[in-house]
Amino acid sequence: MEKFIRKEGLVAPLDRANVDTDAIIPKQFLKSIKRTGFGPNLFDEWRYLDRGEPDADNSGRPLNRDFVLNRQRFIGATVLLARENFGCGSSREHAPWALLQFGIQTIIAPSFADIFYNNSLKNGLLLIKLDAKIVDQLFRETEANEGYRLAIDLEQQSVTTPGGETFKFDIDPHRKHCMLNGLDDIGLTLGHADEIRAFETKHKTAQPWLFA
């Protein structure tokens, strides 16, 4: 997983509460054998006017021009502003995959669903919980200013607006450590590679037939 230290990027406002993982990536895309290629189908039912199918070509599909991520001024956004309980519903890990593969690196909302929160951080997608009033303010500023960008500093745990206003956020120290260093669970376990190797040597002596 990619390291997340400091990033700054264009903000897109998704003004809906309780966005569920089925909306983020509809179930027909779970048949895929891949863990990539979900980006074009992120928010499929909202982004397009027709129904998406796995492995289909999405380039010629009719777009819903009103959907925020299709609006010209938000093309290329890497920060998503959202409302309460973002990511509720099924536990599919495809939801953070789709968001990341679309290009979203950070989501700011007043609250997130639990499993989605964990899945996202494990995959390197930073979710920032800010007070509903602050989120409100960010929504207003984003709509009012074309090209509105936010600077996200994970090390400092801060979000800074173009006007220089800074908001602090909380994050579990363990998860922060993993994201800063680009460590996923596998990365963490591999941090104990020497111990695993030492165990393996001992195990091989005790039960050599397992390695024959």
Place this chain on the structure above:
Amino acid sequence: MAGKTLYDKLWDSHLVRSEADGTALIYIDRHLVHEVTSPQAYEGLKLAGRKVWRTDSVVATADHNTPTRNWDKGLDGITDKVSRLQVETLDKNIKEFKAKVYFPFLDKRQGIVHVIGPENGATLPGMTVVCGDSHTSTHGAFGALAFGIGTSEVEHVLATQCMVMKKYRNMNVAVEGELGLGVTAKDIALAVIGKIGTAGGTGYAIEFTGSAIRGLSMEGRMTLCNMAIEAGARTGMVAVDDKTIEYCKGRMFSPTGALWGQAAAYWRTLVSDPDAKFDAVVTLRAEDIVPQVTWGTSPEMVTTVDGRVPDPAQETNPVKREGYARALQYMDLKPNTPISEIRIDKVFIGACTNSRIEDIRAAAQVVKGRKVADNVKLAMVVPGSGLVKAQAEQEGLDKVFLEAGFEWREPGCSMCLGMNEDQLSPGERCASTSNRNFEGRQGPGGRTHLVSPAMAAAAAVAGHFVDVRELS
């Protein structure tokens, strides 16, 4: 100090490290891989630029999507594009990432992952065994610590050879006495689940003990451990004895020569100490167990073949009452119907629960000289592996089934979950030797009754459920 359970011993001998909160790294000896839960794991490795830690721990096969007919057409016999792609993707991944051995689609040793592991000696006593499939508990029959894992965990084991986990508590399910004629391991499994419920084993590692368990063959022990997950336990196991060691002798990957002696001596220590302490104990008398038939949509909705479909109105627990009523509606059954009056449309003998040679022999014995009843549209036998199929054919069992009107198919998961074209049509009722009777499991709208192979065979010839003990 109290002695150790078998589970304690297996845990301790694979513990790489543990944290203060009990989170541990457990070393994995055998990783069984199949086409459905591995593609994203391999892709994850590729994306992260990681390697497989120990390729010789990986044993792979394609089983869930493979067809049970038209093998002469090769890959073209897989008509569903998505299924075919999964099978081909496994081919590609194993070629790229390597494995100790791969039994691809059409190979003569191909088969259900939980059947091929033991029969090739890829599952051995004392091992930790994982697979991206919940019925991995099957391998616990060898005194191994075996459990199913998810796709992220498959990737984790591929990359690190370890699992991150916390220790379970110990449960002893003791079955003492002697099983009656026609009563099998499947009936023990269903009787246990009927007694403790599908969540009864949650948070526990189950060890099956007692004279009735020691009396079971290795095949029977596998059937029993297979269904530990249906009792809520991620892992189930049976202590090593002479039968275990005898079974392992001479298999493809079993140790030989001096190593064999060393291994067998170690394996004999894989039993719970006499003074070991279990956190929970469940006891059953073998003599009380009679052939079982499920009537509902969860394995705990089970009764005896001489019993009746329950009446939800008699159930005092409101949640259960509601669940019973919903299940009866889905199954299209009336309260108090005698089980033996339930007529069936299809019969499926197969799945990792009951597709080994002993299962096929048991079914053949019932079928021999009889005919499939007129109301049964399809009765099929799907051997668990190419080796099982070949053995059965050598014994002439295929003829017994064919003469009775059964279909004799190629190995695979088949109608256990209907990922290939072997499915129930809406409303069809099936006597099945598989392990799950969930709504739609064998096909949308399909109705599944779980039974032993002998009971499925008996139902096939009678056209309805019947006590196999009365047939013979």
